[in-house]
Amino acid sequence: MKKLIIIPAYNESASIQSTVEAIKRDAKGFDYVVINDCSTDQTRNICEENGYNIVNLPVNLGIGGAVQTGYKYGMKYGYDIAVQVDGDGQHDPKYLMEMSDYLLETGADMIIGSRFIKKEGFQSSGARRAGIKYFTFLIKLLTGKTITDPTSGLRMVNRDVMSFFAHDYPKDYPEPESVVAVLRSGRTVKEIPVIMRERSGGVSSISLKKSVYYMVKVSLAILIEKIRPRNGRSR
Amino acid sequence: MNIRLQIIVAVIIIIALAVIINMIRKKALELRYALAWLLVGVGVLILDIFPGIMEKLATALGIYSPVNMLFFMGFCFSLIIIFVLTIAVSRMSIRIKNLTQELALHERENKETD
Numbered sequence: 592m593k594k595l596i597i598i599p600a601y602n603e604s605a606s607i608q609s610t611v612e613a614i615k616r617d618a619k620g621f622d623y624v625v626i627n628d629c630s631t632d633q634t635r636n637i638c639e640e641n642g643y644n645i646v647n648l649p650v651n652l653g654i655g656g657a658v659q660t661g662y663k664y665g666m667k668y669g670y671d672i673a674v675q676v677d678g679d680g681q682h683d684p685k686y687l688m689e690m691s692d693y694l695l696e697t698g699a700d701m702i703i704g705s706r707f708i709k710k711e712g713f714q715s716s717g718a719r720r721a722g723i724k725y726f727t728f729l730i731k732l733l734t735g736k737t738i739t740d741p742t743s744g745l746r747m748v749n750r751d752v753m754s755f756f757a758h759d760y761p762k763d764y765p766e767p768e769s770v771v772a773v774l775r776s777g778r779t780v781k782e783i784p785v786i787m788r789e790r791s792g793g794v795s796s797i798s799l800k801k802s803v804y805y806m807v808k809v810s811l812a813i814l815i816e817k818i819r820p821r822n823g824r825s826r
Numbered sequence: 827m828n829i830r831l832q833i834i835v836a837v838i839i840i841i842a843l844a845v846i847i848n849m850i851r852k853k854a855l856e857l858r859y860a861l862a863w864l865l866v867g868v869g870v871l872i873l874d875i876f877p878g879i880m881e882k883l884a885t886a887l888g889i890y891s892p893v894n895m896l897f898f899m900g901f902c903f904s905l906i907i908i909f910v911l912t913i914a915v916s917r918m919s920i921r922i923k924n925l926t927q928e929l930a931l932h933e934r935e936n937k938e939t940d
């Protein structure tokens with residue numbers, strides 16, 4: 592069983608080293624790959640000096656394009672499971688073993704690490720929580736499934752979903768939209784409680800200014816996902 | 827529509843068509859994307875030379891002045907061209923993304939075998 596950790600990194604020089612070291616220490620049995628999304632800071636140098644496994648995108652693609660590169664990497668090198676762990680230190684790699692056990696045990700296609708099942712740890716700001724609740728509601732309305740943390744970047748998928756994502760993954764703000772795509776294709780998504788930390792470096796990709804665009808774009812994307820022709824498992 | 831305006835419009839369009847064709851000749855424009863512009867130019871030119879067509883169309887659509895009809899048609903054509911370009915941009919951005927990803931994975935693979 593080959594398991595891959597995808598670490599999308601854009602200007603994460605402050606936290607990339609601690610993220611990768613934590614993975615090496617706490618996530619035994621997992622390989623990792625850093626997807627450097629054409630960072631303009633020292634991210635690339637830090638990774639190369641430490642001999643980390645890194646894929647350097649020659650053009651900045653945004654989070655969706657970077658994560659998708661990871662899924663393509665996973666397909667290319669024959670991984671059975673892939674999990675996204677953000678490069679900013681928010682996700683604790685010690686949950687990964689638990690997540691992969693749960694994925695294999697339940698036979699689910701996708702496992703999301705959710706902050707809002709046990710409501711412990713860093714809970715994000717009130718405004719963001721309200722936004723997340725709204726997405727939960729929208730997804731429930733459209734798919735009938737409850738996803739408590741649809742914006743979580745900590746998500747693990749099996750090879751089937753990996754190939755689905757390698758073929759087609761949203762460009763920006765991909766999390767809620769891709770969950771809907773997976774649910775709509777008839778695959779199963781399950782959540783597991785996790786505790787997230789506040790980011791240890793870098794800035795959130797969603798500034799206050801962008802949040803309006805985020806809400807509108809993701810809502811539309813989810814609605815359009817709903818009226819898209821269904822893509823069966825055979826894809 | 828008076829003859830003076832007709833001549834001015836015709837001259838502008840002919841100059842524009844000449845510029846477009848010259849750019850295609852020099853390969854600064856791809857024929858594929860310039861085609862819509864050429865069609866619009868020729869279309870408007872025909873309407874300009876034969877105002878009778880426009881008068882009929884204008885009456886049918888309830889537009890009082892044939893000149894307004896010309897502007898209206900030009901506006902619609904422009905929107906079509908812009909939309910076609912938006913489609914082209916979407917397609918290209920997907921292609922560029924795929925190329926970027928392939929290139930990065932390829933580079934990683936080469937480094938491994940060195």
